[in-house]
Amino acid sequence: MKYDVVVVGAGVAGLYSSLVLASKGFRVALVESKPASKIGDKTCGDAIGVHHFQHIGLRLPEDIIDHVYRGVKIYSPSERHEIIVPGEGVSVNRVKLGQWLLKQAFDRGVELLDQHSVIGVNMRGDRVGSIIAKKVGGGIVELEAEAFIDASGSKPALRSRLPETWPISDKPYTTDFNIAYREVVEYDGGVREEDRDYAVIYLNTIIAPGGYWWLFPKSRDGRVINVGLGVIWNGLHNPRHNYDKYLRQRFNGKVLHAGGGIVPTRRPLPTMVWRNVGVVGDAAYTVNPVHGGGIGSSLEAADIVARHVGDALEQGEVSEKTMWEANIEYMRAYGAKQAGLDILRMYMQKLSNEDFEWLMANKIVDGASVYDIGVKGELGEKITHMILSVLRALSRPSLLNQLRIVRNYMKKASELYLDKYPSTPNELPSWMTMVEDMVEEYRRIIGFNKGERVKW
Numbered sequence: 001m002k003y004d005v006v007v008v009g010a011g012v013a014g015l016y017s018s019l020v021l022a023s024k025g026f027r028v029a030l031v032e033s034k035p036a037s038k039i040g041d042k043t044c045g046d047a048i049g050v051h052h053f054q055h056i057g058l059r060l061p062e063d064i065i066d067h068v069y070r071g072v073k074i075y076s077p078s079e080r081h082e083i084i085v086p087g088e089g090v091s092v093n094r095v096k097l098g099q100w101l102l103k104q105a106f107d108r109g110v111e112l113l114d115q116h117s118v119i120g121v122n123m124r125g126d127r128v129g130s131i132i133a134k135k136v137g138g139g140i141v142e143l144e145a146e147a148f149i150d151a152s153g154s155k156p157a158l159r160s161r162l163p164e165t166w167p168i169s170d171k172p173y174t175t176d177f178n179i180a181y182r183e184v185v186e187y188d189g190g191v192r193e194e195d196r197d198y199a200v201i202y203l204n205t206i207i208a209p210g211g212y213w214w215l216f217p218k219s220r221d222g223r224v225i226n227v228g229l230g231v232i233w234n235g236l237h238n239p240r241h242n243y244d245k246y247l248r249q250r251f252n253g254k255v256l257h258a259g260g261g262i263v264p265t266r267r268p269l270p271t272m273v274w275r276n277v278g279v280v281g282d283a284a285y286t287v288n289p290v291h292g293g294g295i296g297s298s299l300e301a302a303d304i305v306a307r308h309v310g311d312a313l314e315q316g317e318v319s320e321k322t323m324w325e326a327n328i329e330y331m332r333a334y335g336a337k338q339a340g341l342d343i344l345r346m347y348m349q350k351l352s353n354e355d356f357e358w359l360m361a362n363k364i365v366d367g368a369s370v371y372d373i374g375v376k377g378e379l380g381e382k383i384t385h386m387i388l389s390v391l392r393a394l395s396r397p398s399l400l401n402q403l404r405i406v407r408n409y410m411k412k413a414s415e416l417y418l419d420k421y422p423s424t425p426n427e428l429p430s431w432m433t434m435v436e437d438m439v440e441e442y443r444r445i446i447g448f449n450k451g452e453r454v455k456w
Protein backbone atom coordinates (compact mmCIF):
# COMPACT_ATOMS: atom_id res chain seq x y z
CA MET A 1 0.00 0.00 0.00
CA LYS A 2 1.57 3.27 -1.15
CA TYR A 3 0.82 6.74 0.18
CA ASP A 4 2.32 10.20 0.13
CA VAL A 5 2.19 10.32 3.93
CA VAL A 6 1.52 7.76 6.64
CA VAL A 7 0.52 9.23 10.02
CA VAL A 8 0.82 6.98 13.07
CA GLY A 9 -1.74 7.66 15.83
CA ALA A 10 -5.18 9.28 15.66
CA GLY A 11 -5.04 11.49 18.76
CA VAL A 12 -5.51 15.23 18.24
CA ALA A 13 -1.98 15.57 16.79
CA GLY A 14 -2.36 12.77 14.23
CA LEU A 15 -5.89 13.70 13.25
CA TYR A 16 -4.93 17.31 12.70
CA SER A 17 -1.70 16.49 10.79
CA SER A 18 -3.54 14.13 8.48
CA LEU A 19 -6.34 16.55 7.71
CA VAL A 20 -3.90 19.41 7.00
CA LEU A 21 -2.00 17.20 4.54
CA ALA A 22 -5.11 15.73 2.91
CA SER A 23 -6.50 19.23 2.34
CA LYS A 24 -3.39 19.95 0.27
CA GLY A 25 -4.31 17.01 -1.94
CA PHE A 26 -1.88 14.39 -0.62
CA ARG A 27 -2.83 10.74 -0.24
CA VAL A 28 -2.73 10.16 3.51
CA ALA A 29 -3.11 6.98 5.59
CA LEU A 30 -3.86 7.35 9.30
CA VAL A 31 -2.95 4.25 11.32
CA GLU A 32 -4.55 3.79 14.74
CA SER A 33 -4.66 0.90 17.24
CA LYS A 34 -8.15 1.76 18.51
CA PRO A 35 -11.38 1.10 16.64
CA ALA A 36 -12.73 4.18 14.81
CA SER A 37 -15.60 4.61 17.30
CA LYS A 38 -13.09 5.00 20.17
CA ILE A 39 -11.02 7.71 18.52
CA GLY A 40 -11.00 10.71 20.85
CA ASP A 41 -11.48 8.57 23.95
CA LYS A 42 -8.38 9.82 25.75
CA THR A 43 -7.95 9.98 29.51
CA CYS A 44 -7.45 13.69 30.04
CA GLY A 45 -8.34 16.69 32.22
CA ASP A 46 -10.13 18.06 29.12
CA ALA A 47 -9.23 21.70 29.91
CA ILE A 48 -7.73 23.93 27.26
CA GLY A 49 -7.08 27.66 26.71
CA VAL A 50 -9.06 28.96 23.74
CA HIS A 51 -6.04 30.86 22.37
CA HIS A 52 -4.70 27.58 20.95
CA PHE A 53 -7.73 27.17 18.69
CA GLN A 54 -7.44 30.84 17.67
CA HIS A 55 -3.75 30.38 16.73
CA ILE A 56 -4.56 27.71 14.15
CA GLY A 57 -7.93 29.16 13.11
CA LEU A 58 -9.97 26.17 14.32
CA ARG A 59 -13.59 26.90 15.23
CA LEU A 60 -15.07 24.18 17.43
CA PRO A 61 -18.77 23.35 17.12
CA GLU A 62 -20.73 24.26 20.28
CA ASP A 63 -21.59 20.67 21.22
CA ILE A 64 -17.90 19.79 21.72
CA ILE A 65 -17.64 22.31 24.57
CA ASP A 66 -18.91 21.02 27.92
CA HIS A 67 -18.12 24.12 29.94
CA VAL A 68 -16.45 27.54 29.66
CA TYR A 69 -13.84 28.80 32.17
CA ARG A 70 -12.97 32.36 33.15
CA GLY A 71 -9.50 31.36 34.17
CA VAL A 72 -7.48 29.08 36.41
CA LYS A 73 -7.75 29.17 40.20
CA ILE A 74 -4.77 27.89 42.18
CA TYR A 75 -5.16 26.90 45.85
CA SER A 76 -2.37 26.64 48.41
CA PRO A 77 -1.89 23.33 50.29
CA SER A 78 -4.07 24.50 53.20
CA GLU A 79 -6.65 25.73 50.63
CA ARG A 80 -6.73 29.03 52.53
CA HIS A 81 -4.93 31.07 49.89
CA GLU A 82 -5.72 31.35 46.22
CA ILE A 83 -4.45 32.93 43.03
CA ILE A 84 -6.75 33.61 40.11
CA VAL A 85 -5.06 33.52 36.72
CA PRO A 86 -7.30 35.18 34.12
CA GLY A 87 -7.77 33.72 30.64
CA GLU A 88 -10.60 32.05 28.74
CA GLY A 89 -10.63 28.29 28.59
CA VAL A 90 -13.01 25.44 27.90
CA SER A 91 -13.67 21.89 28.98
CA VAL A 92 -13.96 19.82 25.83
CA ASN A 93 -15.74 16.55 25.25
CA ARG A 94 -12.72 14.55 24.06
CA VAL A 95 -14.68 11.85 22.26
CA LYS A 96 -16.72 14.41 20.34
CA LEU A 97 -13.57 16.41 19.55
CA GLY A 98 -11.84 13.29 18.20
CA GLN A 99 -14.86 12.19 16.19
CA TRP A 100 -15.33 15.69 14.76
CA LEU A 101 -11.67 15.89 13.69
CA LEU A 102 -11.96 12.39 12.23
CA LYS A 103 -14.94 13.47 10.13
CA GLN A 104 -12.98 16.50 8.86
CA ALA A 105 -10.16 14.13 7.95
CA PHE A 106 -12.54 11.75 6.11
CA ASP A 107 -14.12 14.68 4.25
CA ARG A 108 -10.67 15.57 2.93
CA GLY A 109 -9.96 11.99 1.84
CA VAL A 110 -7.80 10.59 4.68
CA GLU A 111 -7.81 6.77 4.70
CA LEU A 112 -8.09 5.36 8.21
CA LEU A 113 -6.61 2.01 9.13
CA ASP A 114 -8.13 1.58 12.57
CA GLN A 115 -7.39 -1.40 14.83
CA HIS A 116 -3.91 -1.47 13.29
CA SER A 117 -0.89 -1.20 15.60
CA VAL A 118 2.48 -0.19 14.23
CA ILE A 119 4.99 -2.87 15.20
CA GLY A 120 7.94 -2.29 12.88
CA VAL A 121 9.83 -0.04 10.52
CA ASN A 122 11.66 -0.95 7.30
CA MET A 123 14.52 1.29 6.28
CA ARG A 124 15.25 2.10 2.64
CA GLY A 125 18.82 3.40 2.59
CA ASP A 126 18.99 6.17 5.17
CA ARG A 127 15.23 6.79 5.18
CA VAL A 128 12.12 5.08 6.39
CA GLY A 129 10.75 3.07 3.47
CA SER A 130 7.68 1.52 5.08
CA ILE A 131 6.04 0.68 8.36
CA ILE A 132 4.54 -2.61 9.43
CA ALA A 133 1.19 -2.65 11.21
CA LYS A 134 -0.60 -5.57 12.82
CA LYS A 135 -4.37 -5.76 12.56
CA VAL A 136 -6.43 -6.69 15.62
CA GLY A 137 -7.58 -10.27 15.07
CA GLY A 138 -4.69 -11.11 12.73
CA GLY A 139 -3.06 -9.91 9.55
CA ILE A 140 -0.06 -7.73 8.79
CA VAL A 141 0.10 -4.79 6.41
CA GLU A 142 3.07 -2.89 5.06
CA LEU A 143 2.57 0.79 4.28
CA GLU A 144 5.01 2.64 2.04
CA ALA A 145 5.18 6.41 1.84
CA GLU A 146 7.36 9.37 0.91
CA ALA A 147 6.95 10.81 4.41
CA PHE A 148 5.91 9.55 7.85
CA ILE A 149 4.53 11.39 10.86
CA ASP A 150 4.79 9.95 14.36
CA ALA A 151 1.77 11.13 16.40
CA SER A 152 1.54 8.05 18.61
CA GLY A 153 1.67 9.84 21.97
CA SER A 154 3.99 9.65 24.97
CA LYS A 155 5.32 6.16 24.13
CA PRO A 156 6.17 6.82 20.50
CA ALA A 157 5.70 3.81 18.23
CA LEU A 158 7.69 5.05 15.25
CA ARG A 159 10.55 7.26 16.41
CA SER A 160 11.52 4.77 19.13
CA ARG A 161 12.27 2.27 16.33
CA LEU A 162 14.57 4.58 14.37
CA PRO A 163 18.38 4.45 14.43
CA GLU A 164 19.80 5.74 17.72
CA THR A 165 22.03 8.14 15.78
CA TRP A 166 18.95 10.04 14.57
CA PRO A 167 18.28 12.94 16.95
CA ILE A 168 14.51 12.35 16.81
CA SER A 169 14.98 8.96 18.47
CA ASP A 170 16.11 10.80 21.66
CA LYS A 171 15.31 8.88 24.85
CA PRO A 172 14.02 10.85 27.86
CA TYR A 173 14.41 10.26 31.61
CA THR A 174 11.65 9.06 33.93
CA THR A 175 11.41 12.42 35.72
CA ASP A 176 10.62 14.03 32.36
CA PHE A 177 7.13 12.61 32.88
CA ASN A 178 4.18 12.95 35.23
CA ILE A 179 1.99 9.90 35.74
CA ALA A 180 -1.64 10.82 36.21
CA TYR A 181 -4.96 9.33 37.21
CA ARG A 182 -8.37 10.95 36.92
CA GLU A 183 -12.10 10.25 37.13
CA VAL A 184 -15.10 11.98 35.60
CA VAL A 185 -17.72 11.98 38.34
CA GLU A 186 -21.36 12.94 38.75
CA TYR A 187 -20.51 14.63 41.99
CA ASP A 188 -23.10 14.36 44.78
CA GLY A 189 -21.83 17.50 46.52
CA GLY A 190 -21.55 19.77 43.48
CA VAL A 191 -18.70 22.27 43.03
CA ARG A 192 -18.88 25.44 45.17
CA GLU A 193 -20.40 28.27 43.20
CA GLU A 194 -17.28 30.45 43.40
CA ASP A 195 -15.16 27.69 41.78
CA ARG A 196 -17.61 26.56 39.09
CA ASP A 197 -16.30 28.72 36.28
CA TYR A 198 -12.63 27.95 36.87
CA ALA A 199 -10.22 25.14 36.12
CA VAL A 200 -9.14 24.63 39.73
CA ILE A 201 -5.62 23.51 40.61
CA TYR A 202 -4.54 22.45 44.12
CA LEU A 203 -0.87 22.52 45.05
CA ASN A 204 -0.26 19.78 47.56
CA THR A 205 2.93 17.76 47.68
CA ILE A 206 1.40 15.03 49.86
CA ILE A 207 -1.50 14.32 47.48
CA ALA A 208 0.36 15.08 44.25
CA PRO A 209 4.16 15.05 44.76
CA GLY A 210 5.89 16.73 41.82
CA GLY A 211 2.56 17.63 40.22
CA TYR A 212 -0.81 18.94 41.38
CA TRP A 213 -4.34 17.72 41.81
CA TRP A 214 -7.19 19.27 39.89
CA LEU A 215 -10.92 19.83 39.90
CA PHE A 216 -12.17 20.82 36.46
CA PRO A 217 -15.96 21.31 36.39
CA LYS A 218 -17.52 19.79 33.26
CA SER A 219 -21.04 21.13 33.57
CA ARG A 220 -22.38 24.60 34.25
CA ASP A 221 -24.18 23.48 37.42
CA GLY A 222 -20.98 21.99 38.87
CA ARG A 223 -22.47 18.49 39.07
CA VAL A 224 -20.13 16.78 36.62
CA ILE A 225 -16.44 17.11 37.36
CA ASN A 226 -13.11 15.91 36.06
CA VAL A 227 -10.95 15.30 39.11
CA GLY A 228 -7.47 13.84 39.16
CA LEU A 229 -3.82 14.20 40.00
CA GLY A 230 -0.39 13.91 38.50
CA VAL A 231 2.84 12.88 40.24
CA ILE A 232 6.46 12.95 39.13
CA TRP A 233 7.57 9.57 37.75
CA ASN A 234 10.39 8.62 40.11
CA GLY A 235 9.19 5.21 41.22
CA LEU A 236 8.01 6.47 44.61
CA HIS A 237 4.39 7.42 44.01
CA ASN A 238 1.25 5.91 42.53
CA PRO A 239 -1.42 8.41 41.44
CA ARG A 240 -4.24 5.86 41.64
CA HIS A 241 -3.34 5.07 45.29
CA ASN A 242 -3.26 8.76 46.13
CA TYR A 243 -6.61 9.29 44.43
CA ASP A 244 -8.17 6.51 46.52
CA LYS A 245 -6.52 7.74 49.69
CA TYR A 246 -7.11 11.48 49.44
CA LEU A 247 -9.76 12.34 46.86
CA ARG A 248 -12.26 9.53 46.35
CA GLN A 249 -14.26 10.21 49.50
CA ARG A 250 -14.23 13.95 49.02
CA PHE A 251 -15.68 13.61 45.51
CA ASN A 252 -18.25 10.94 46.10
CA GLY A 253 -20.62 10.16 43.25
CA LYS A 254 -21.23 8.07 40.19
CA VAL A 255 -18.00 7.50 38.24
CA LEU A 256 -18.62 8.10 34.53
CA HIS A 257 -15.09 7.45 33.30
CA ALA A 258 -11.83 6.49 35.02
CA GLY A 259 -8.29 6.10 33.73
CA GLY A 260 -4.65 7.03 33.88
CA GLY A 261 -1.88 8.06 31.56
CA ILE A 262 1.58 9.55 31.30
CA VAL A 263 2.38 13.10 30.33
CA PRO A 264 5.77 14.37 29.11
CA THR A 265 6.42 17.52 31.16
CA ARG A 266 9.67 18.74 29.65
CA ARG A 267 11.26 20.81 26.90
CA PRO A 268 10.51 19.74 23.32
CA LEU A 269 12.34 17.12 21.30
CA PRO A 270 15.58 18.66 19.93
CA THR A 271 14.22 18.33 16.37
CA MET A 272 10.74 17.43 15.14
CA VAL A 273 11.95 16.43 11.66
CA TRP A 274 14.68 14.08 10.47
CA ARG A 275 15.12 12.39 7.09
CA ASN A 276 11.56 11.69 5.93
CA VAL A 277 9.99 11.62 9.40
CA GLY A 278 8.12 14.31 11.35
CA VAL A 279 7.07 14.01 15.02
CA VAL A 280 4.14 15.84 16.64
CA GLY A 281 2.18 16.02 19.90
CA ASP A 282 3.17 14.06 23.01
CA ALA A 283 5.56 11.99 20.85
CA ALA A 284 7.55 15.24 20.38
CA TYR A 285 7.05 16.37 24.03
CA THR A 286 4.96 19.40 23.14
CA VAL A 287 3.15 19.52 26.52
CA ASN A 288 3.43 22.56 28.80
CA PRO A 289 5.94 21.40 31.50
CA VAL A 290 4.26 23.29 34.35
CA HIS A 291 0.53 22.70 33.89
CA GLY A 292 0.70 19.56 31.73
CA GLY A 293 -1.73 20.85 29.09
CA GLY A 294 -0.93 19.33 25.71
CA ILE A 295 -4.07 19.36 23.56
CA GLY A 296 -3.51 22.87 22.22
CA SER A 297 0.22 22.60 21.66
CA SER A 298 -0.26 19.19 19.96
CA LEU A 299 -2.61 20.85 17.49
CA GLU A 300 -0.21 23.73 16.95
CA ALA A 301 2.77 21.40 16.42
CA ALA A 302 0.70 19.26 14.04
CA ASP A 303 -0.26 22.33 12.03
CA ILE A 304 3.36 23.47 11.72
CA VAL A 305 4.99 20.10 11.00
CA ALA A 306 2.27 18.97 8.54
CA ARG A 307 2.57 22.21 6.53
CA HIS A 308 6.32 21.74 6.21
CA VAL A 309 5.99 18.06 5.29
CA GLY A 310 3.51 19.18 2.59
CA ASP A 311 5.89 21.84 1.27
CA ALA A 312 8.75 19.33 1.17
CA LEU A 313 6.60 16.83 -0.75
CA GLU A 314 5.74 19.56 -3.25
CA GLN A 315 9.45 20.35 -3.68
CA GLY A 316 10.07 16.65 -4.33
CA GLU A 317 12.61 16.29 -1.50
CA VAL A 318 11.55 15.29 2.01
CA SER A 319 14.47 15.72 4.39
CA GLU A 320 15.50 17.56 7.53
CA LYS A 321 17.02 20.23 5.27
CA THR A 322 13.77 20.99 3.43
CA MET A 323 11.64 20.77 6.62
CA TRP A 324 13.99 22.51 9.06
CA GLU A 325 11.88 25.67 9.23
CA ALA A 326 9.24 23.57 11.10
CA ASN A 327 11.57 23.48 14.13
CA ILE A 328 12.23 27.20 14.03
CA GLU A 329 8.52 27.98 13.69
CA TYR A 330 7.59 25.64 16.57
CA MET A 331 10.32 26.93 18.90
CA ARG A 332 9.07 30.49 18.27
CA ALA A 333 5.44 29.55 18.74
CA TYR A 334 5.78 27.38 21.85
CA GLY A 335 9.04 25.42 22.23
CA ALA A 336 11.17 28.22 23.72
CA LYS A 337 8.50 28.91 26.31
CA GLN A 338 8.42 25.18 27.16
CA ALA A 339 12.20 25.18 27.60
CA GLY A 340 11.99 28.05 30.11
CA LEU A 341 9.09 26.42 31.94
CA ASP A 342 10.97 23.11 32.12
CA ILE A 343 13.56 24.86 34.30
CA LEU A 344 10.82 26.30 36.53
CA ARG A 345 9.09 22.90 36.66
CA MET A 346 12.19 21.19 38.10
CA TYR A 347 12.51 23.88 40.75
CA MET A 348 8.82 23.66 41.66
CA GLN A 349 9.14 19.88 42.03
CA LYS A 350 11.68 20.51 44.81
CA LEU A 351 9.35 22.77 46.82
CA SER A 352 7.45 21.55 49.88
CA ASN A 353 3.92 22.27 51.07
CA GLU A 354 5.41 24.75 53.56
CA ASP A 355 7.18 26.58 50.71
CA PHE A 356 4.00 26.81 48.59
CA GLU A 357 1.96 27.90 51.59
CA TRP A 358 4.48 30.60 52.48
CA LEU A 359 4.77 31.85 48.88
CA MET A 360 1.01 32.14 48.52
CA ALA A 361 0.27 33.49 52.01
CA ASN A 362 2.78 36.26 51.40
CA LYS A 363 1.43 36.95 47.92
CA ILE A 364 4.88 36.63 46.37
CA VAL A 365 3.27 36.19 42.94
CA ASP A 366 -0.14 37.33 41.77
CA GLY A 367 -2.44 36.06 38.99
CA ALA A 368 -1.15 38.55 36.43
CA SER A 369 2.48 37.47 36.96
CA VAL A 370 1.59 33.77 36.80
CA TYR A 371 -0.19 34.51 33.50
CA ASP A 372 2.83 36.41 32.25
CA ILE A 373 5.27 33.63 33.20
CA GLY A 374 2.93 31.10 31.53
CA VAL A 375 2.70 33.09 28.31
CA LYS A 376 6.39 33.92 27.97
CA GLY A 377 8.15 31.07 29.76
CA GLU A 378 10.43 33.51 31.54
CA LEU A 379 10.46 35.65 34.65
CA GLY A 380 10.36 39.13 33.15
CA GLU A 381 12.13 42.19 34.61
CA LYS A 382 9.02 43.62 36.25
CA ILE A 383 7.93 40.39 37.92
CA THR A 384 11.45 39.56 39.11
CA HIS A 385 11.86 43.03 40.55
CA MET A 386 8.53 42.72 42.35
CA ILE A 387 9.29 39.24 43.74
CA LEU A 388 12.82 40.20 44.77
CA SER A 389 11.66 43.26 46.68
CA VAL A 390 9.03 41.25 48.58
CA LEU A 391 11.57 38.55 49.41
CA ARG A 392 14.06 41.18 50.56
CA ALA A 393 11.44 42.81 52.76
CA LEU A 394 10.58 39.43 54.25
CA SER A 395 14.28 38.59 54.77
CA ARG A 396 14.38 35.30 52.88
CA PRO A 397 17.96 35.26 51.54
CA SER A 398 17.90 31.59 50.55
CA LEU A 399 14.78 32.03 48.42
CA LEU A 400 16.22 35.23 46.95
CA ASN A 401 19.27 33.31 45.83
CA GLN A 402 17.27 30.38 44.42
CA LEU A 403 15.04 32.73 42.49
CA ARG A 404 18.04 34.40 40.89
CA ILE A 405 19.35 30.98 39.82
CA VAL A 406 15.99 29.84 38.40
CA ARG A 407 15.51 33.10 36.56
CA ASN A 408 19.00 32.95 35.09
CA TYR A 409 18.56 29.37 33.80
CA MET A 410 15.03 30.02 32.51
CA LYS A 411 16.47 32.83 30.44
CA LYS A 412 19.35 30.67 29.20
CA ALA A 413 16.92 27.89 28.24
CA SER A 414 14.53 30.08 26.29
CA GLU A 415 17.44 31.79 24.55
CA LEU A 416 18.87 28.43 23.49
CA TYR A 417 15.55 27.42 21.95
CA LEU A 418 14.90 30.82 20.37
CA ASP A 419 17.87 32.94 19.29
CA LYS A 420 20.43 30.14 19.48
CA TYR A 421 18.34 27.36 17.91
CA PRO A 422 20.37 26.00 14.95
CA SER A 423 19.52 27.56 11.60
CA THR A 424 20.59 24.34 9.81
CA PRO A 425 20.58 20.64 10.76
CA ASN A 426 24.41 20.55 10.66
CA GLU A 427 24.58 22.68 13.78
CA LEU A 428 22.18 20.47 15.72
CA PRO A 429 24.71 18.13 17.46
CA SER A 430 26.71 20.99 19.03
CA TRP A 431 23.49 22.76 20.05
CA MET A 432 22.21 19.56 21.70
CA THR A 433 25.43 19.33 23.70
CA MET A 434 25.02 22.94 24.83
CA VAL A 435 21.44 22.23 25.97
CA GLU A 436 22.38 19.02 27.77
CA ASP A 437 25.31 20.75 29.53
CA MET A 438 23.12 23.65 30.61
CA VAL A 439 20.35 21.40 31.95
CA GLU A 440 22.85 19.10 33.68
CA GLU A 441 24.56 22.07 35.35
CA TYR A 442 21.19 23.39 36.54
CA ARG A 443 20.11 19.98 37.86
CA ARG A 444 23.37 19.77 39.80
CA ILE A 445 22.92 23.23 41.31
CA ILE A 446 19.36 22.63 42.49
CA GLY A 447 20.03 18.97 43.41
CA PHE A 448 17.53 17.46 40.98
CA ASN A 449 17.84 13.72 40.36
CA LYS A 450 16.84 13.03 36.75
CA GLY A 451 16.03 9.34 37.26
CA GLU A 452 16.56 6.54 34.73
CA ARG A 453 16.48 6.64 30.94
CA VAL A 454 13.17 5.22 29.73
CA LYS A 455 13.16 2.23 27.40
CA TRP A 456 11.36 3.90 24.50
Ligand SMILES: Cc1cc2nc3c(=O)[nH]c(=O)nc-3n(C[C@H](O)[C@H](O)[C@H](O)COP(=O)(O)OP(=O)(O)OC[C@H]3O[C@@H](n4cnc5c(N)ncnc54)[C@H](O)[C@@H]3O)c2cc1C
Binds near residue numbers: 013
Ligand atom coordinates in the same frame (compact mmCIF):
# COMPACT_ATOMS: atom_id res chain seq x y z
C1 LIG B 1 -4.51 12.18 32.88
C2 LIG B 1 -4.17 13.23 31.86
C3 LIG B 1 -4.74 14.49 31.99
C4 LIG B 1 -4.47 15.48 31.03
N1 LIG B 1 -5.10 16.68 31.12
C5 LIG B 1 -4.97 17.60 30.14
C6 LIG B 1 -5.74 18.80 30.14
O1 LIG B 1 -6.58 19.05 31.01
N2 LIG B 1 -5.55 19.67 29.12
C7 LIG B 1 -4.66 19.44 28.11
O2 LIG B 1 -4.52 20.28 27.21
N3 LIG B 1 -3.92 18.30 28.08
C8 LIG B 1 -4.07 17.37 29.06
N4 LIG B 1 -3.34 16.20 29.01
C9 LIG B 1 -2.38 16.01 27.92
C10 LIG B 1 -3.10 15.74 26.59
O3 LIG B 1 -4.10 14.76 26.78
C11 LIG B 1 -2.11 15.27 25.54
O4 LIG B 1 -1.03 16.18 25.50
C12 LIG B 1 -2.71 15.20 24.15
O5 LIG B 1 -3.90 14.46 24.13
C13 LIG B 1 -1.68 14.55 23.22
O6 LIG B 1 -2.24 14.25 21.98
P1 LIG B 1 -1.46 13.29 20.96
O7 LIG B 1 -2.31 13.24 19.75
O8 LIG B 1 -0.07 13.74 20.83
O9 LIG B 1 -1.38 11.89 21.68
P2 LIG B 1 -2.52 10.85 22.09
O10 LIG B 1 -3.80 11.52 22.36
O11 LIG B 1 -1.94 10.00 23.15
O12 LIG B 1 -2.73 9.99 20.76
C14 LIG B 1 -1.85 8.98 20.35
C15 LIG B 1 -2.63 7.97 19.53
O13 LIG B 1 -1.72 7.03 18.98
C16 LIG B 1 -2.25 5.75 19.08
N5 LIG B 1 -1.16 4.77 19.08
C17 LIG B 1 -0.21 4.58 20.04
N6 LIG B 1 0.63 3.60 19.69
C18 LIG B 1 0.24 3.17 18.47
C19 LIG B 1 0.71 2.16 17.59
N7 LIG B 1 1.77 1.39 17.88
N8 LIG B 1 0.05 1.97 16.41
C20 LIG B 1 -1.03 2.72 16.09
N9 LIG B 1 -1.53 3.68 16.90
C21 LIG B 1 -0.90 3.91 18.07
C22 LIG B 1 -3.02 5.77 20.41
O14 LIG B 1 -4.01 4.76 20.46
C23 LIG B 1 -3.61 7.17 20.40
O15 LIG B 1 -4.89 7.21 19.82
C24 LIG B 1 -3.59 15.20 29.95
C25 LIG B 1 -3.01 13.93 29.83
C26 LIG B 1 -3.30 12.95 30.77
C27 LIG B 1 -2.71 11.59 30.61
